[in-house]
Amino acid sequence: MAESVLAALPMAVNLLDAGSLLSASGALGIAVVLFAETGLLVGFFLPGDSLLFTAGLLCAPGRDGPVHLALPQVLLASAAGALLGAQTGYWIGRRGGRALLAHGRSRRLHEGAARARQLFERYGHAKAIVLARFVPVVRTVLNPLAGALDVPARAFACWQIAGGLFWTVGLVLAGYALGASVPHVDRYLLPIVALVVVVSLVPPLLEVLRARRTSVEGTRS
Numbered sequence: 001m002a003e004s005v006l007a008a009l010p011m012a013v014n015l016l017d018a019g020s021l022l023s024a025s026g027a028l029g030i031a032v033v034l035f036a037e038t039g040l041l042v043g044f045f046l047p048g049d050s051l052l053f054t055a056g057l058l059c060a061p062g063r064d065g066p067v068h069l070a071l072p073q074v075l076l077a078s079a080a081g082a083l084l085g086a087q088t089g090y091w092i093g094r095r096g097g098r099a100l101l102a103h104g105r106s107r108r109l110h111e112g113a114a115r116a117r118q119l120f121e122r123y124g125h126a127k128a129i130v131l132a133r134f135v136p137v138v139r140t141v142l143n144p145l146a147g148a149l150d151v152p153a154r155a156f157a158c159w160q161i162a163g164g165l166f167w168t169v170g171l172v173l174a175g176y177a178l179g180a181s182v183p184h185v186d187r188y189l190l191p192i193v194a195l196v197v198v199v200s201l202v203p204p205l206l207e208v209l210r211a212r213r214t215s216v217e218g219t220r221s
Helices: 002-008 018-039 048-057 071-103 107-132 138-148 153-181 185-200 202-220
Strands: none
Touching: 018 048, 018 071, 018 138, 048 071, 048 153, 071 138, 071 153, 107 138, 107 153, 138 153
8 A cells, every 4th residue: 555655656756765755845744744654554664763854954054955944844844743643543543453453464564563562561651652753663553552452542642742742853953953063964864864763763772671681680589
């Protein structure tokens, strides 16, 4: 299904390329992509981390490139897409999340669902919802999974807002700060975006290592 959506789009726009997407759709595209990535299971392949960071870069003053975005618009679009998407995903999960996951054929999707379940089991609702924002694919499946597992609506809304704002605002401002301080940083965009994706995986990996160390110490005692 994801492939058919891609095929229907104009060839000039590559949804997997943050720069191409932002050039074609601007801040509105950010809201749409983040809504799909965090609210719809078909959006698991979309580049949320790199999109936010690249959007921040394109807001930096003094750029001479063809695309320049307004920081307030980018922050508003990012937050709106991520928060509304998460709530939509939770509602979908309440209505029929288990069936949707059961009928999904993507291996990555099922791997993400397994990791999301592990987050819930290991860290509880609050920490899992916040951490999931920083893990690609997991942030797509955790929201409907939370609805399917009957996570309390008020608790989910509270923590998804906290995690969503921290994720979107943090990455956009990080990109903006780098773009404002390093001249012609656009030339190094691809390696920088790759680094952002790797760094985004550090917090959950640290949590996993900490949990394993605690488990080993508890077994020894």
